[in-house]
Amino acid sequence: MPGSRHADGRLDSRPTASPAGPPWPAGMHELDLGGGAEVLLAVPNGEPRPRPLLVFFHGAGGEPRQSIGAVGAAAAERGVLVLAPRSGAATWDLVAGRLGRDVAVLDAALAEVGRHAAVSRCAVGGFSDGASYALSLGPANGDLFDAVLAFSPGFAHPPAAIGRPRIRITHGTDDRVLPVDRCGRRLAAAFDGSGHEVTYEEFDGGHVVRPGDVVASLGWWLDAG
Template identity: 40%
Template sequence: MLTRRRFLTAAAQLALSAGCAAKEGNMDESRSPASLVARPPGSHPPRSLPGPGKHLLGLEQVRDSLLYLPPALHSADPAGLLVILHGAGGDAAAGVSLLAPLADKYGLALLAPASRQSTWDAIRHGYGPDVAVINRALDRVFRTIPVHPGQVGIAGFSDGASYALGLGLANGGLFRHIVAFSPGFIPPAPRVGKPAIFVSHGNNDSVLPIDSTSRKIVPALRRDGYDVTYREFDGGHTVTWESAREAVEWLGWEPPGHGETS
């Protein structure tokens, strides 16, 4: 764990020092290895939807992605979609478990991909196979359920939170909201748009200590002009129920059938 901590600390310093170069600028999303090209279609014709609960997408031979649908979803009502990324050593089911009860309550659809290796590619080197997996999964979901284009976000825990920040900032044209539970750093990539950001972190986190992570990440993001909601809580390296609930409510997305927000 000490080796991992030293690595993430060094990566955080690199990412923060590269902030100006990676800020929103002249680069197009399509030129970045972190870019995602899948987008919700412009219209949502009525269709037969899968039932509520977990559904394997059948796109990967190993470590397939999961789509989680709430009971409230109906074919005529575009839903909010949150891509949820597991922590190191996790899988798609671990990602879904972070927010499934709240997804039921608030009518959210969850897309939980799984990293190709034990953690997400840009945590250790650069964006690559995991971006392709997420893009394929998004494309399938957009073809399967009606998704509100203004209610697409990305979230994650631990390494998944770091990856959510990096990928979310690189794809601001797609993701309007980013939720990072206990991130370690921001993997650098050219940034597009200005998504809103929610960060929570335990003040007794011994895996990704708060002083070298979120307490540096959040001020840097604010200096770069991002709207960041930040919450610290008494606890360790975890996602508390209170943090998860506040994050979902922070999204401000109306449940399907209750009108549209942007």
């Protein structure tokens, strides 16, 4: 059951560079968390070593394989682990009204990853409702996530402010689902005003995740400093 910290949007698990259990081989792994939770982990090719971990949230009505399809190829090229959970309802718990279940599932998934995969750093991202969720959980867990990659977000309601993760937002100027003027532009200005380092980019297009933007966002995250 979700604990009080999960209702506050806080994550306790901290994957490290020294997992306790045997390493998972390259490929797609379905985590066995029980309770009907569906979470996938994509492990890149190569010998086990500490790798960056990207948590990626799908859009409303989506599922983990869509998340892997959106970012998996570019992540694999950069040697990034991708953790893709599924929302417990049609969309994420915060969007539906209250934090809890989805935060608890993510916390359990991160703990499982930490037992079998060496992790060097963590970021969180997502598309549409998933991007809104990332922009809400990321700033509440800035002691875990050093960056947020948001593709076409609609809103952000961080339940807390822990640290200052860097934020990158991309949004299509022809987005008819979440219009850029009251979503991407407004969010970029709000996070900039609250002291976050914000990179904001618009593109000619609609409500989509473009492969080139994924490559650019991963580079922005991984190559910083």
